[in-house]
Amino acid sequence: MGPTPADHRLLMNVAYRLLGSVSEAEDAVQDGYERWYALPDGRRDGIASPTAWLVTVTTRICLDTLRSARVRRERYVGQWLPEPVPDAAHWTSQQPSSRAADPADRVSLDESLSMALLVVLEAMTPPERVAFVLHDVFRYTFAEVGEIVGRSPQACRQLAASARRRVRDARGRSVPAQEHEHVVTAFHAALETGDLDGLVALLDPAARAIPDGGGRVAAALDPIEGAEQIAQYLLGLYRRQPDLRFHLATVNGQRGLVARDGAGAALAIAAVAVEHGLIQRLWVTRNPDKLAGWS
Numbered sequence: 001m002g003p004t005p006a007d008h009r010l011l012m013n014v015a016y017r018l019l020g021s022v023s024e025a026e027d028a029v030q031d032g033y034e035r036w037y038a039l040p041d042g043r044r045d046g047i048a049s050p051t052a053w054l055v056t057v058t059t060r061i062c063l064d065t066l067r068s069a070r071v072r073r074e075r076y077v078g079q080w081l082p083e084p085v086p087d088a089a090h091w092t093s094q095q096p097s098s099r100a101a102d103p104a105d106r107v108s109l110d111e112s113l114s115m116a117l118l119v120v121l122e123a124m125t126p127p128e129r130v131a132f133v134l135h136d137v138f139r140y141t142f143a144e145v146g147e148i149v150g151r152s153p154q155a156c157r158q159l160a161a162s163a164r165r166r167v168r169d170a171r172g173r174s175v176p177a178q179e180h181e182h183v184v185t186a187f188h189a190a191l192e193t194g195d196l197d198g199l200v201a202l203l204d205p206a207a208r209a210i211p212d213g214g215g216r217v218a219a220a221l222d223p224i225e226g227a228e229q230i231a232q233y234l235l236g237l238y239r240r241q242p243d244l245r246f247h248l249a250t251v252n253g254q255r256g257l258v259a260r261d262g263a264g265a266a267l268a269i270a271a272v273a274v275e276h277g278l279i280q281r282l283w284v285t286r287n288p289d290k291l292a293g294w295s
Contacts, residue, residue, distance in 0.1 A: 002044070003036065007051050011058050013091060013109070017133045018062040019069070020082030020118050022293060028065060032058035056148045059130060063149065066126035077215030079223065081283050082118040083290040084269040088253040107167075112137040113253040115271035115283045120170045124163050131156045132163035172275045177254070180274045184248065184255040187272075187279060191246050191257075194238065196231055203227035204278040209234075214287030230282065241267075258294060266294035 011032065015025035032054050036044070047053050073080045085091055092109040111117060112133070121129050130149055134140040135156070142153040142160070149156065183202060190198030209230045213219025224233050238244055243262030248255060251271045259268040269291065273281035285291065 003033065003050050003054060007054055009090075010051065011054055014055060014133065014138060015058055015062050016085070016091065017112055017118070017121070017137060018059065018129060019065060020122060021069075021290075022083050022085060023289075024065055024069070025062075028058050028061045031061050059134065059148050063126055063130055066129065070126070077213070078219060078221040079210050079212050080122070080214075081210065081212040081285050081290075082115065082122065084115065084251050084256075084271055084283075084285050084294075085113075086250060086293055088113065088250050092253065107136045109137065110253050115252045115254075116170075116172070116273050116281065117167065118252070119283070120167050124166060125159075127151070128159045128163040128166075131159035132167070135160045136164065172273065172280060175274050179277070180272070181255040183274045183277060183279060184257070184272050188246055188248050188257060191234060194235055196228075196235060199231035199234065200227045202279055203230055204275070204280050207279055207281065209282040209284055211284045212287050212290070214289065216288055217286050219284075219286045266291045269294060 008029065011029045012025055015028045016022060019025050019028065035057055036050070036054060039047075044050075088110070091113050107117070121132070124132065127149060131142075131145055134145045134148065135142060140148075142156045145151075145156040145160075146153045151159075187199065187202045189195075190202065205227050206225070207227050207230055209224040211219045211221075211224070213221075220233070224230050237259070241261065244267065245260055245262075247258045247260060249258040249269075250256070251258075251269055254272065256272050257270040258266055259270070260266055267286065269285045271283040271285075272279055273283075
């Protein structure tokens with residue numbers, strides 16, 4: 001039996017979390033399939049699990065891509081953010097795995113899709129990121145991870161533990177989806193009415209907005225810090241483009257915002273982190289190369 005549609009969903013789910021880029025994930029998965037179909041028929045027939053073979057090969061491709069991407073991203077203009085994705089169901093559609101893992105180490109597919117966690121993953125070394133995603137998210141054993149990345153199970157355990165510390169140190173208080181949606185909905189209403197005081201009241205005084213224009217469009221090169229500064233910045237976008245409208249949308253599995261022009265074209269995607277009833281982070285993607293999925 002060859003690869004199935006479920007295999008493709010799994011591979012895209014793994015590759016996107018490893019790379020933080022839909023286009024790079026698609027390239028890695030396509031490369032994996034090309035290697036599969038390039039095998040002699042007898043060799044393919046002898047592979048007991050095409051799924052396991054494809055996950056191994058695609059992960060190794062992703063590992064190579066991550067190593068080269070670190071160099072490219074050092075030359076990136078401004079802040080580099082993971083590519084935001086819509087349609088959370090597509091990215092969390094893989095059925096829960098029965099693979100053994102310490103429940104304390106588990107990260108749900110929904111949580112692993114959040115922009116907050118993807119940003120933390122960007123700070124990891126490529127081997128840490130692979131060990132964490134495969135083990136803590138997709139439930140592969142350390143022996144299996146070791147086979148994939150060419151390291152001992154103990155080394156993979158240590159990599160995942162190091163990655164887990166990074167996540168633990170960066171993770172804020174988890175809030176219920178209803179609370180998150182309530183805050184973002186109120187923020188959207190304040191944006192639409194130009195309510196500066198309302199925006200400031202919903203932003204943590206130490207909030208940060210991280211823009212990503214990639215040098216392709218006008219965007220701040222450094223994070224914008226402080227509630228009033230962020231509110232002024234967002235309202236200033238209306239003055240520069242009067243037909244701009246913000247819309248509520250699902251961004252990486254959570255309620256966020258999409259800014260569109262009068263023709264409906266997506267100009268920016270904002271992923272949002274909420275804690276203690278206030279917005280802590282806004283990750284604002286404006287690089288048009290990362291907005292293809294939002295047209």
